Amino acid sequence: MFASMGPESKRRIKTRPHLVVRIRDGWRFDEEKSEFVSGQGQRVETKADLPPRSRVEYRIPQLAKAARKSLSKDEADMLRYFNVILPSGSDPLDYQKIVEQWPCVEDVQLPPESSLPNGIG
Amino acid sequence: MVRKRRKKSVEIESAGFVSPKIRPRKLPKYVIAELRHDSRIAYESTGFAGPATVEKTFKELNQILSKFHVKRIESHFGMHTRQIRKHSTEAPSTLKQKVTAEFAQAGFIRITPRAVKDADSLVKHLNKSKAVWKAVLPPELTPAGAATGTSTASRNFEPSQGYLHSAPNGIAAMQAWAKFRAHGRGVTICDIEGNWNFTHEDLPRIRHIGGTLINNLGWRNHGTAVLGEMLSQPNRFGTVGISHRARGFVQSFIVGGIDNPAAAIVNATAKLKKGDIILIELQARSPLTGKYIALQYWGDIASAIRAAVDKGITVVEAAGNGNENFNLPIYNNSGLQKDYGAIVVGAGIPPTNHFDYFGPDYGFNRYEWIGNPRSRIWFSNYGRIVNVQAWGWHVTSCGYGDAQGGPDENRWYTLRFSGTSSASPIVTGAAACIQSRALAKYNKPLLPKKLRALLIKTGTPQVAGPRPLSERIGPQPNLLKALAMV
Numbered sequence: 001m002f003a004s005m006g007p008e009s010k011r012r013i014k015t016r017p018h019l020v021v022r023i024r025d026g027w028r029f030d031e032e033k034s035e036f037v038s039g040q041g042q043r044v045e046t047k048a049d050l051p052p053r054s055r056v057e058y059r060i061p062q063l064a065k066a067a068r069k070s071l072s073k074d075e076a077d078m079l080r081y082f083n084v085i086l087p088s089g090s091d092p093l094d095y096q097k098i099v100e101q102w103p104c105v106e107d108v109q110l111p112p113e114s115s116l117p118n119g120i121g
Numbered sequence: 122m123v124r125k126r127r128k129k130s131v132e133i134e135s136a137g138f139v140s141p142k143i144r145p146r147k148l149p150k151y152v153i154a155e156l157r158h159d160s161r162i163a164y165e166s167t168g169f170a171g172p173a174t175v176e177k178t179f180k181e182l183n184q185i186l187s188k189f190h191v192k193r194i195e196s197h198f199g200m201h202t203r204q205i206r207k208h209s210t211e212a213p214s215t216l217k218q219k220v221t222a223e224f225a226q227a228g229f230i231r232i233t234p235r236a237v238k239d240a241d242s243l244v245k246h247l248n249k250s251k252a253v254w255k256a257v258l259p260p261e262l263t264p265a266g267a268a269t270g271t272s273t274a275s276r277n278f279e280p281s282q283g284y285l286h287s288a289p290n291g292i293a294a295m296q297a298w299a300k301f302r303a304h305g306r307g308v309t310i311c312d313i314e315g316n317w318n319f320t321h322e323d324l325p326r327i328r329h330i331g332g333t334l335i336n337n338l339g340w341r342n343h344g345t346a347v348l349g350e351m352l353s354q355p356n357r358f359g360t361v362g363i364s365h366r367a368r369g370f371v372q373s374f375i376v377g378g379i380d381n382p383a384a385a386i387v388n389a390t391a392k393l394k395k396g397d398i399i400l401i402e403l404q405a406r407s408p409l410t411g412k413y414i415a416l417q418y419w420g421d422i423a424s425a426i427r428a429a430v431d432k433g434i435t436v437v438e439a440a441g442n443g444n445e446n447f448n449l450p451i452y453n454n455s456g457l458q459k460d461y462g463a464i465v466v467g468a469g470i471p472p473t474n475h476f477d478y479f480g481p482d483y484g485f486n487r488y489e490w491i492g493n494p495r496s497r498i499w500f501s502n503y504g505r506i507v508n509v510q511a512w513g514w515h516v517t518s519c520g521y522g523d524a525q526g527g528p529d530e531n532r533w534y535t536l537r538f539s540g541t542s543s544a545s546p547i548v549t550g551a552a553a554c555i556q557s558r559a560l561a562k563y564n565k566p567l568l569p570k571k572l573r574a575l576l577i578k579t580g581t582p583q584v585a586g587p588r589p590l591s592e593r594i595g596p597q598p599n600l601l602k603a604l605a606m607v
Contacts, residue, residue: 013335015379022420059421060384061377062391074428078387081421083379111380112405112419116314116343117439118542 017092019084019099020059020109027104029058029082036104044102046084050095053087080106150240151233152247153197153257156209158220160252163209164194164230165202169252171209178252185246190235197229228254275322275358275532276525281517282360283475284350284547288599289495289581290472292511292551294363297600305364305553307396307560310351311389312546313372313382314402317344321519322531323359324348325369331388332373341530342520344371346538347402349519350546351553359534360518363550366557374403382416386425386436395433396556396566400549401426401463402542404441409451412443414502415465417456430462435556435569437549438463439541440502446592447504457506464552464573467594468501468513468544469583470494475515495584495597501541503592509576510583510594511547514539551576551598558607567607579603 023029026039034056036044046056058064059081063071071079084099086092092110099108156162162171162179168186169179186194196205200223208227234243240258247256279285285294297303315335319327327348352362352369370392376384382403389399404413415438417423426436440447447457470476472494497503498513514537517524521535555575556566567575580596580603 013333013337013375015375018379020419020421057377059381060387060425062384062387072428072431074424074431075387077424078383078421078428081383083377083381085379107420109419110408112382112416112422114374114380114382114403114405114416115413116340116402116540116542117404117413117442117545118343118346118538118540 014088016088017086017090018111019086019092019096020111021056021082021084021099021105022107023080023082023104024106025080029056031057031064036102038104042103044104046102049098049102050084051087051090055085057083057085059083083111150237151231151259152240152243153259154230154232154247155254155256156228156230156252157254158224158228161209162252163202163206163227165206166194168194170206175252178250182247182250182252185243185250186232188246189239189243191232192235193231193233195231196227197231198226200227275534277358278360278517278524278534278536281475281524281536283472284512284516285361285363288597288601292363292547292598293601294550294554297554297604300601301554301558301604302561303554303558303600303604305351305362305367305550306557308364308553308556308566309368309370309393309397310364310400310549310553311370311372311393311397312344312347312400312402313374313385313389314344314347315340315373315375317341317348317371318520318530320531321345321349321533323353323356323519325352325354325365327352327369327371330370330372330392331376332385333375333378334373335375342522342533342535343402343542345520345533346516346518346535347400347542347546349534350516350538350543351550353519363547364553364557367550367553383419383421383425386422386429390425390429390432390434393429393434396435396560398435398437398549398552398556399429400545401436401438402545404439404443404541407443407445410443410445412445412502413441414443414445414447414457415439415441415506417459417461417463417465417506418452419456423456423459423461426463427461430569433566433568435552435572436461436463437545437552438465439545440465440467440507440594442468442500442540442542443502444500445502447502447506457504460506462569462573464509464548464569464576465507466541466545466548467503467507467510468498468539468541469510469594469597470496470498471512471514471516475512492588493584493586495581496586497583497588497592497594499588501544501594503594505593507593508573508595509548509580510597511544513541513544516543516547518543548576548598551600551603554600555603555607558604562607575603575606579606 168183353360355361374382374385407414516538522533524534524536
């Protein structure tokens, strides 16, 4: 079998296990405290539910640094996506249900495990 | 006693045909002087001679000969002294008549100095004489096939790039280059995947704009093959890219230590301008069926695609190789049934002569099972959102090394790049050619959706058999038709 025909190439890079979270409209993220805050002042402490060495961050950090008014509708929408990054060795599935319980969360997904579309599916 | 092994006159190695280096032969150095037709001077074994009216001139020439200790003086065309003298004395009347070849040849004299180093100087002195039309050193001749060293360079795979050929087999890129001079100039293409060979001999300088590279040969070969289809350079070896005058950027989807194609798209968008193109060369498993699907299923990626399109950047996206129907009810309201403005590319069957038969072990029972050219290839995803198709099998490009291998990865080529991976760069290259034409003609690019509509409208239609037309992958671009409408 030729290399160019074969299934996807095996990945040789270790990436941290994580979940992709979309938050509800009207919530924002307080980066300093790693908390989600609603318009009414309700707070979700993310650290309390996650294992040590976890962190929550904007999925698209470049956009978080930009002025909100300069963002298009889609770019603003992307600011509702967050990575919940877990310590190496942990299984994101163990935390999916926990994160879903957060009142700020609209949707939680495992990230797409990207591969190369050069093989036969 | 150790015997020296004689070098083979010709060697065949995995990298290609190698011929021994051709050394110029050592020959005596001489000067060719062409006398003026009307000089009335001829040469004799002792030197130049002529009537008394030109005595001053031929004496000057003889002084030059004596200064350089000439070893030999003779006709350059082997003519006899008498013939030459006859022509030189006839000269004034002959000039009014047709100049015969013999008359012209009589004026060429070969002068060999004793010292080789004197040849250049002799040329200079002879050129100063009124009687000499021109004095030159003879050209140093080598066989034409070896003059540029091509026999030791990589082979030329351009003839096997059938996707460049005219429609319906290819996308008519070669015709489009000739007729519209649309080669992608002024357009930047950013390929999003995992790694590339930045030093491949046939690729231009490629700029890595972000993300962590995956240090793996498979990923590197893939990225290299993708770039080769679009950007490999026109020369005497390797392949030639569809849009070989476009600039190449690359962005890895590993951002911040995790898989993050959305961040990769946003970063690429920030580095590009209107009219540029992002190519998403990735797929991922569907959480619903486990089959490979297009990345716009995921909301953040879909938003990133639409944000890029809104900024005038064309996004080309591989549909994926899952043999998945995006129209299934399970995908209702998902990104696989929404239009975010990307050009979603399916994979079609190439013409029969670009399809090897590997036998039953590879799952091909019969040629007939493979299907008609431009019908959906058995693994390509399909559905309403799939806009256009291109070759999904045996695309010739850079990388992998099945066509030309060897120890140097920079000289690897493939005849077998496949999947929606091979189809998407063909469409991307076509899009870059169209945008370069629009830039040249109107000084502004087409809007991404207009470009997509043009590719669909002017493309060569999808064909049925054995898989029905309802399994939509769309037409194959036809650059000749598309550019005529720009």
